[in-house]
Amino acid sequence: MMQAILDLRSDTVTQPTDEMREVMMRAEVGDDVFSDDPSINSLEKFAAEYFEKEAALFVVSGTQSNLCALLAHCQRGDEYIVGQNAHTYKYEGGGAAVLGSIQPQPLEHLPDSTIDISKIKAAIKPDDSHFARTRLICLENTIGGKIISQEYINQVYEIAKEAGLGFHLDGARLLNAAVGQSLSASQIAKPFDSVSICLSKGLGAPVGSVLLGDKSFIKSARRWRKVLGGGTRQAGFLAAAGEYALKNNVERLAEDHKNAEELAKLLTAIGLDVSGHETNMVFVNITDAMVVSLGRFMEDRGVLLHVRGKGLRIVLHLGIRRDDVDYIVSCFTDYIRQSDE
Numbered sequence: 001m002m003q004a005i006l007d008l009r010s011d012t013v014t015q016p017t018d019e020m021r022e023v024m025m026r027a028e029v030g031d032d033v034f035s036d037d038p039s040i041n042s043l044e045k046f047a048a049e050y051f052e053k054e055a056a057l058f059v060v061s062g063t064q065s066n067l068c069a070l071l072a073h074c075q076r077g078d079e080y081i082v083g084q085n086a087h088t089y090k091y092e093g094g095g096a097a098v099l100g101s102i103q104p105q106p107l108e109h110l111p112d113s114t115i116d117i118s119k120i121k122a123a124i125k126p127d128d129s130h131f132a133r134t135r136l137i138c139l140e141n142t143i144g145g146k147i148i149s150q151e152y153i154n155q156v157y158e159i160a161k162e163a164g165l166g167f168h169l170d171g172a173r174l175l176n177a178a179v180g181q182s183l184s185a186s187q188i189a190k191p192f193d194s195v196s197i198c199l200s201k202g203l204g205a206p207v208g209s210v211l212l213g214d215k216s217f218i219k220s221a222r223r224w225r226k227v228l229g230g231g232t233r234q235a236g237f238l239a240a241a242g243e244y245a246l247k248n249n250v251e252r253l254a255e256d257h258k259n260a261e262e263l264a265k266l267l268t269a270i271g272l273d274v275s276g277h278e279t280n281m282v283f284v285n286i287t288d289a290m291v292v293s294l295g296r297f298m299e300d301r302g303v304l305l306h307v308r309g310k311g312l313r314i315v316l317h318l319g320i321r322r323d324d325v326d327y328i329v330s331c332f333t334d335y336i337r338q339s340d341e
C-alpha cells in the first residue's frame with residue numbers, strides 16, 4: 001500500500017504535530033496510581049476548570065471513560081436509557097452489561113438523532129422487582145456529526161431530575177458541538193452529572209479521554225478505572241499532549257467544519273448524492289459498484305476512505321487542509337469519469 005496522504009476514515013487518525021511532540025517530550029511524569037504524575041494532575045485540573053465541573057479523570061480511551069461512568073452511576077441490576085445508535089450502547093462491546101451487569105434500555109432515534117421525549121419517559125421503570133432499576137439517561141453530542149440542541153438536552157435533563165436519574169453525556173466530540181454553535185464547552189456540559197471528552201479525535205492528541213463530574217463521582221470512577229486495568233504509571237507524556245490539544249486545537253475545529261461544508265458542496269456539484277454534512281463529517285450515498293471499487297481507486301491516489309456500505313462517511317480533521325479538499329474532489333471526479341468510460 002502506498003503511503004496514505006489524506007486519511008478520511010475518521011478524526012481518530014491524526015498525527016501529533018511537532019509542537020505537540022515537543023510538549024510530550026518535555027512532560028514531567030510520575031506514578032499516577034500514587035497521584036504523582038504532575039502532567040496528569042495538571043490536565044485533570046485544567047479540564048475540570050475548562051468544563052466547569054468539580055473534578056476530572058484522565059483515562060486511556062473514550063470507551064474506558066464511558067464504561068467508568070456507567071459503572072460509577074449504576075449498580076448490578078440497574079439500567080441506563082440510551083439511543084440505539086449511541087456509541088456507549090452499540091460500539092463498546094456491550095461493556096456495561098459484560099463487566100457491570102448493567103442493562104441497557106436502547107431506544108430508536110428520530111431523524112435528527114434525538115430520542116422521542118415521550119419514549120424516554122415511558123422507558124423509565126417503576127420501582128417494582130419485575131424490572132431492572134432505571135438509574136441513568138445517556139446522550140451523545142455530537143452524534144453521527146449532528147449537534148443535539150441545548151433545548152432538547154434541557155428537556156431530557158428535566159425528565160432525569162424529576163425521576164431522580166443520573167445524566168451522562170458521551171461528549172467524545174462535544175467540542176465540535178461547541179464550536180459548531182458558538183457555545184462554550186461548559187454550557188453544553190452543565191446539565192450533565194458526568195461528561196466524557198475524547199482528546200484523541202478532532203483535538204489531535206494521540207491517546208486519551210477525560211471524564212468529568214463531581215468529586216465523589218470521579219472518586220468512584222477512579223476506582224473503576226483501576227479495576228478495569230486503566231491505572232497507569234508515567235502516562236503524563238500522553239496527558240501533556242491532551243492538555244496541549246485542549247489549549248491549542250479547539251478553535252481550529254471550525255476549519256474542519258468549513259472544509260466539510262465545502263467538500264459537501266463540491267461533491268454535490270460533480271453529481272454525487274451527498275445526503276448531508278454535519279460539523280466535521282460528510283455523508284455520501286454511493287452505488288453498489290462504488291462500494292466495490294471506490295476505496296481502492298482512492299487509495300491508489302493516496303486518499304483513504306472507510307467504505308463499509310452504501311452510506312459513506314467522510315471525516316475532516318487537522319490533517320486535512322483546504323487545498324486537500326480540492327485534491328479529494330479531483331480524485332472523485334476522476335473516478336466518475338473512468339466509471340463512465
Ligand SMILES: Cc1ncc(COP(=O)(O)O)c(C=O)c1O
Pocket residue numbers: 012060061062063064087088140170172173198200209
Ligand atoms: C461518540 C464516540 N464515543 C466514544 C468513542 C470511543 O472512543 P475510543 O475509540 O477512544 O474508545 C468513540 C470512538 O470513535 C466515539 O465516536
